[in-house]
Amino acid sequence: MKNSEVLVVGSVAFDTIENANGRAERVLGGAASYASICASYFAKPAVVAVVGTDFTQEYREPFVRRGVDISGVEIKDGLTFHWGGSYDADFNTAFTKFTDLNVFKDFKPVLSKEQQNAKAVFLANIDPELQLSVLKQVKHPRLVACDTMNYWISSKKEALLKVIKQIDILFLNENEARLLTGIYNLIAAGKWLLGKGVKYVIIKLGSNGSMLVSHKGIAQLPPYILEHVHDTTGAGDTFGGGFTGYLASLKNWNSLHAIKRAMMIGNVMASFTIESFSVVRLAGLTQPVINKRLKEYTDMLRFD
Amino acid sequence: MKNSEVLVVGSVAFDTIENANGRAERVLGGAASYASICASYFAKPAVVAVVGTDFTQEYREPFVRRGVDISGVEIKDGLTFHWGGSYDADFNTAFTKFTDLNVFKDFKPVLSKEQQNAKAVFLANIDPELQLSVLKQVKHPRLVACDTMNYWISSKKEALLKVIKQIDILFLNENEARLLTGIYNLIAAGKWLLGKGVKYVIIKLGSNGSMLVSHKGIAQLPPYILEHVHDTTGAGDTFGGGFTGYLASLKNWNSLHAIKRAMMIGNVMASFTIESFSVVRLAGLTQPVINKRLKEYTDMLRFD
Numbered sequence: 001m002k003n004s005e006v007l008v009v010g011s012v013a014f015d016t017i018e019n020a021n022g023r024a025e026r027v028l029g030g031a032a033s034y035a036s037i038c039a040s041y042f043a044k045p046a047v048v049a050v051v052g053t054d055f056t057q058e059y060r061e062p063f064v065r066r067g068v069d070i071s072g073v074e075i076k077d078g079l080t081f082h083w084g085g086s087y088d089a090d091f092n093t094a095f096t097k098f099t100d101l102n103v104f105k106d107f108k109p110v111l112s113k114e115q116q117n118a119k120a121v122f123l124a125n126i127d128p129e130l131q132l133s134v135l136k137q138v139k140h141p142r143l144v145a146c147d148t149m150n151y152w153i154s155s156k157k158e159a160l161l162k163v164i165k166q167i168d169i170l171f172l173n174e175n176e177a178r179l180l181t182g183i184y185n186l187i188a189a190g191k192w193l194l195g196k197g198v199k200y201v202i203i204k205l206g207s208n209g210s211m212l213v214s215h216k217g218i219a220q221l222p223p224y225i226l227e228h229v230h231d232t233t234g235a236g237d238t239f240g241g242g243f244t245g246y247l248a249s250l251k252n253w254n255s256l257h258a259i260k261r262a263m264m265i266g267n268v269m270a271s272f273t274i275e276s277f278s279v280v281r282l283a284g285l286t287q288p289v290i291n292k293r294l295k296e297y298t299d300m301l302r303f304d
Numbered sequence: 305m306k307n308s309e310v311l312v313v314g315s316v317a318f319d320t321i322e323n324a325n326g327r328a329e330r331v332l333g334g335a336a337s338y339a340s341i342c343a344s345y346f347a348k349p350a351v352v353a354v355v356g357t358d359f360t361q362e363y364r365e366p367f368v369r370r371g372v373d374i375s376g377v378e379i380k381d382g383l384t385f386h387w388g389g390s391y392d393a394d395f396n397t398a399f400t401k402f403t404d405l406n407v408f409k410d411f412k413p414v415l416s417k418e419q420q421n422a423k424a425v426f427l428a429n430i431d432p433e434l435q436l437s438v439l440k441q442v443k444h445p446r447l448v449a450c451d452t453m454n455y456w457i458s459s460k461k462e463a464l465l466k467v468i469k470q471i472d473i474l475f476l477n478e479n480e481a482r483l484l485t486g487i488y489n490l491i492a493a494g495k496w497l498l499g500k501g502v503k504y505v506i507i508k509l510g511s512n513g514s515m516l517v518s519h520k521g522i523a524q525l526p527p528y529i530l531e532h533v534h535d536t537t538g539a540g541d542t543f544g545g546g547f548t549g550y551l552a553s554l555k556n557w558n559s560l561h562a563i564k565r566a567m568m569i570g571n572v573m574a575s576f577t578i579e580s581f582s583v584v585r586l587a588g589l590t591q592p593v594i595n596k597r598l599k600e601y602t603d604m605l606r607f608d
Contacts, residue, residue, distance in 0.1 A: 089488045184393050184394060185531060185533070187530075208512040208513075208524075209512075209524070209526065219604045220512075220513070220527065220604075221526060222513065222526050225522055225523075226491075227489060227491040228489075229489070257607075260607060298607055301605040303561075303568060303602050
């Protein structure tokens with residue numbers, strides 16, 4: 001499967017999380033961590049990020065184990081980005097306790113020659129101006145996917161719209177779609193975004209799966225159902241990384257069929273992430289374990 | 305298709321509705337109206353309800369057109385149940401302005417000899433003590449499905465649990481499932497309800513489709529996606545009526561396969577109801593129009 005490269009640009013961080021299942025202190029987090037480790041099951045990912053000198057070997061281990069190229073993770077004097085938050089019983093809303101950006105504050109992604117030739121790019125949730133700078137550096141990607149968040153929609157909408165004009169796939173959640181477009185109906189919001197130049201709009205619906213709006217068709221797919229949710233941190237990043245990694249592995253990713261399969265893979269891979277804190281579950285999967293859930297998922301949606 | 309009978313017991317009413325799309329004044333509403341008219345596409349329904357002398361011929365027309373037997377709709381001196389409400393932009397929450405129960409206040413369903421022999425029964429959302437009285441009157445139904453609402457969960461929980469012990473299928477929405485069980489996770493809440501004796505728990509997820517919890521399996525199915533929602537009143541009743549009517553038409557309804565198809569049919573039929581006020585759209589369908597949406601739905605969920 002790992003015949004393609006996917007470049008992941010975003011945060012590699014520490015998370016301190018409290019929820020109904022307990023507490024995780026300074027565990028590996030960050031959008032680029034979840035996305036690249038997930039993508040590793042489908043393609044060969046490389047990460048561009050920045051960490052501090054406190055990012056010790058134990059934090060590198062999951063990347064190394066999954067064959068993620070972290071030579072592009074710059075080590076700067078200072079501390080690694082550290083996010084602290086807690087969750088309600090519903091796991092759908094995170095309450096931020098602190099956001100210590102530390103060395104991430106001055107993150108300026110500079111791609112190596114090899115990275116500039118990346119065939120597929122996943123721009124994880126970072127400042128859209130940094131996303132634009134990455135887009136300037138990559139030469140002729142076959143596929144660019146991008147995530148964002150409400151903070152950038154509110155503070156850097158124009159830069160974000162410039163990003164959206166240049167990418168193939170946009171990931172955002174329900175609230176972000178409504179905030180960005182000013183439109184309540186998600187299909188109508190998705191069509192508004194298509195009008196801004198993106199080819200596929202993927203609206204992440206949390207525990208209700210995900211929705212696709214594109215010129216080729218619309219779809220809503222359910223989640224892989226779990227009875228026991230441990231922690232939802234990183235579920236969306238996992239979705240985006242699996243989605244992009246799977247498409248990067250295809251000869252022709254630009255079809256409704258491929259996009260729907262990518263959604264299914266994103267939904268199923270996210271189900272592993274939420275079974276543990278950090279990437280503990282995600283980084284320890286095998287192909288048969290993944291295939292079992294994919295089969296259960298397609299079986300659930302068979303009516304014949 | 306119409307080789308089976310399904311008895312629908314519940315409210316036949318007038319609705320006065322205001323939402324972003326306009327206002328509908330004293331239009332045909334009531335859970336039993338939506339459920340029976342929807343069921344008519346799959347089985348031969350009969351309604352047990354009560355109306356006032358103001359329930360004129362024009363309100364009977366959609367039932368007659370769809371071949372719904374309304375000889376069991378008692379006409380009492382007085383006014384028909386009249387509900388007034390409005391919706392927010394999201395259509396998911398109804399704000400009740402008035403609930404004039406009128407003749408419905410003293411509704412006591414008394415089944416005819418023929419109705420007592422009904423093979424399938426849909427107990428629409430009414431007082432669980434009335435639902436129990438119907439269950440006493442029916443002799444040997446092959447299939448009993450039941451809907452409820454938060455009001456009965458709060459005020460008549462014990463009676464409701466007695467109902468749940470005796471039925472095959474329970475419909476409720478997310479909030480009702482949590483309120484009734486005290487459990488947040490919907491799968492866990494569904495399993496709690498299975499422990500109370502019901503065979504299949506169907507959790508209606510509004511614009512996110514529906515979920516099944518049963519001893520034979522769990523599933524979550526997406527909605528049929530609509531870009532333009534006109535009014536969501538009656539969507540859940542339509543779901544329940546289509547679900548039950550479809551199962552009533554089957555020789556063996558008691559399988560995971562049949563239940564999943566019934567969910568699909570409920571999801572798709574509800575999409576018609578929300579395209580107009582009242583039953584305007586729902587009562588005017590044809591089999592090809594329904595089949596087209598069913599095919600679009602299954603196509604959306606194909607990955608091969």
